[in-house]
Amino acid sequence: MTPPAAPRGAAGRSSTASWRDVPTAPVVLVQGPEEFIALRALENLRRKLRAANPDLEVTKMDAATYAAGELTMAASPSLFGEAKFIEVTNLATMNDAFLSDALAYIADAQPDVNVALHHGGGTRGKKLLDAVKASGAPVVECLALKKDAEKAEFVSTEFKLAGRRIDPAAVRALVAAVGATLSELAAACSQLVSDTSGQVTTDVVDKYYGGRVEATAFRVADAALAGNGPVALSTLRHALATGVDPVPLVAALAMKVRTLAKVYSARGSSAQIARDAGMAPWQVDQARRDVGAWDQQSLVRAIQSLAEADAQVKGEGRDPVYAVERAVTVIATAVRR
Structure with a gap:
């Protein structure tokens, strides 16, 4: 069965959700320029849904090359009643057919279907974004981490979630070494978690990235x-x-x-x-x-x-x-x- 959908909220009052723990809901908006965080948010939501529904039916769509009627068809009840998850990317370059169908769908979203919409930024599709937010759907903000303090917090959380300890000085060394892009920083965290044991120190970081x-x-x-x-x-x-x-x-x-x-x-x-x-x-x-x-x-x-x-x-x-x-x-x- 599909997990219970999160409350959609009052009209005009969308709720901001963490990309690390995206709530299940009929519609979720993943919005912002940081692609790595957006991909993580979609992955986390997909994993949560699949944990509750091993037979989850996942449909991926590109809003830029969308054909009229695809969203309605994908959201229609299936013969065997599998739970459905629809991921739509490239809303920033959506075509008119998707805009029209998505506006109609938001007005009457299927409660047993989970739809995630990813908009990377820009003004294209503002009417749809406003409609999604007005519906009370959760919004995941995917903003770039520009400050070293934000990147350090990201590293510390990655290790904490992995059940590993890392020295504060090692966090700083890792950010200094590979903090140019968030995807590279995440990959470095993953490598240190999988390839080392015990507490991660500056010597360990220096060995890998010195x-x-x-x-x-x-x-x-x-x-x-x-x-x-x-x-x-x-x-x-x-x-x-x-x-x-x-x-x-x-x-x-x-x-x-x-x-x-x-x-x-x-x-x-x-x-x-x-x-x-x-x-x-x-x-x-x-x-x-x-x-x-x-x-x-x-x-x-x-x-x-x-x-x-x-x-x-x-x-x-x-x-x-x-x-x-x-x-x-x-x-x-x-x-x-």
């Missing part, structure tokens, strides 16, 4: 801000010798110094500062530990050296390697011993 440019920049920045000039310079020179571009190295240093500057004069709890600065509480805690070795003059000197290095590695200087080495030296020596 060769990445972002991870190298992360290690250079950490050593420089800790005042460990020899380690910072040797790591930097090794990175440059193996072909790492100076630009991301300077960017990583700048990000770390900006974090210190934000925390330097901030007042309040770690959670409060994190909210105000768009950071994770553990990032604030680490910055507070690091910032104790800095004063206002040394921070200004570090920021100025990074501004100069950034301009030089992007074309204003003749020797970008010297520019980044000088910035690392200035930062490492600015730390109070």
